[in-house]
Amino acid sequence: GLSQVNGPLKPRYVRVNTLKMDVDSAVQELVKLYKVEKDETVPDLLVMPPGSHLHAHHLVKNGRIFLQGKGSAMVAAALQPEPSWEVIDACSAPGNKTINLAALMKGQGKIIACELNEERVKRLEQTIKLSGATNIEVFHGDFLGLNPEDPSFAKVRAILLDPSCSGSGTITDRLDHLLPSHSADNKNYDSMRLHKLAVFQKKALAHALSFPQVERVVYSTCSIHQIENEDVVSSVLPLASSLGFELATPFPQWQRRGLPVLAGSEHLLRMDPEEDKEGFFIALFTKTTSKLEDSN
Numbered sequence: 001g002l003s004q005v006n007g008p009l010k011p012r013y014v015r016v017n018t019l020k021m022d023v024d025s026a027v028q029e030l031v032k033l034y035k036v037e038k039d040e041t042v043p044d045l046l047v048m049p050p051g052s053h054l055h056a057h058h059l060v061k062n063g064r065i066f067l068q069g070k071g072s073a074m075v076a077a078a079l080q081p082e083p084s085w086e087v088i089d090a091c092s093a094p095g096n097k098t099i100n101l102a103a104l105m106k107g108q109g110k111i112i113a114c115e116l117n118e119e120r121v122k123r124l125e126q127t128i129k130l131s132g133a134t135n136i137e138v139f140h141g142d143f144l145g146l147n148p149e150d151p152s153f154a155k156v157r158a159i160l161l162d163p164s165c166s167g168s169g170t171i172t173d174r175l176d177h178l179l180p181s182h183s184a185d186n187k188n189y190d191s192m193r194l195h196k197l198a199v200f201q202k203k204a205l206a207h208a209l210s211f212p213q214v215e216r217v218v219y220s221t222c223s224i225h226q227i228e229n230e231d232v233v234s235s236v237l238p239l240a241s242s243l244g245f246e247l248a249t250p251f252p253q254w255q256r257r258g259l260p261v262l263a264g265s266e267h268l269l270r271m272d273p274e275e276d277k278e279g280f281f282i283a284l285f286t287k288t289t290s291k292l293e294d295s296n
């Protein structure tokens with residue numbers, strides 16, 4: 001398929017599951033097969049040559065490493081949850097970012113992994129099992145249906161929101177647009193689909209910001225479209241600031257930031273399909289609490 005034509009250009013990223021194995025041991029094992037480097041941006045992430053064949057590798061099969069793109073691995077890292085925290089992963093299946101959170105939290109604290117789709121809940125549970133994480137509670141249901149005032153969420157300090165998106169940042173999806181079958185009808189369909197996705201994304205982000213004890217919210221998509229990215233952030237800014245949130249800068253050393261269509265776009269993070277071999281978007285909201293002891 002189209003992805004095979006372009007696939008070889010894309011480096012292979014591997015996240016070491018530090019719940020099961022340390023990074024240096026993983027490097028020692030993988031370097032027997034391929035060149036391995038530590039990623040310069042994301043801790044616990046390894047970069048290997050394009051085309052590295054790892055799907056059947058024993059470290060993958062036993063959950064010591066996970067094949068996870070760089071953009072994906074930046075999301076949980078941007079959220080920076082403390083090990084003792086309670087965290088919600090709002091749209092969690094198949095669970096790559098959920099188990100990434102679990103590793104960053106050293107298997108401590110609690111993660112509530114919410115997923116609407118029943119089939120995908122099964123995949124989420126398989127991923128969690130493979131990771132060895134024991135601090136994840138799966139909730140099968142609608143994130144929008146969770147009541148922020150419910151006492152069971154009173155200790156939630158951070159939310160990761162990676163909602164359904166167009167996937168336009170992935171290679172196969174982008175090449176679809178070059179196919180002759182991409183007619184005016186398809187374009188109409190695409191813009192309606194994008195609009196529907198954006199409506200949900202805005203609702204879900206506003207909902208995430210409304211949990212009373214939450215002080216960090218990360219929003220991500222694998223889309224290149226402004227309507228799913230900067231526009232979603234723009235739409236919640238008044239609410240966010242009324243609740244005491246501001247935009248923070250995930251990975252400040254990263255060059256590519258948001259499209260300059262809103263005040264604060266320099267805080268947003270973009271990955272570029274050409275430069276970075278994938279399209280990705282991350283926004284981070286933080287609330288400065290009055291709890292001074294937290295800043296130590």
Ligand code: SAM
Pocket residue numbers: 072090091092093094095096097098114115116117120141142143144162163164165
């Ligand atoms: N974060 C996941 C990962 O890294 O493995 C990928 C998440 S995927 C982009 C979005 C997920 O959100 C899908 O599994 C979809 O079924 C789920 N979803 C969509 N609407 C939802 C809702 N209202 N509540 C909870 N989950 C929802």
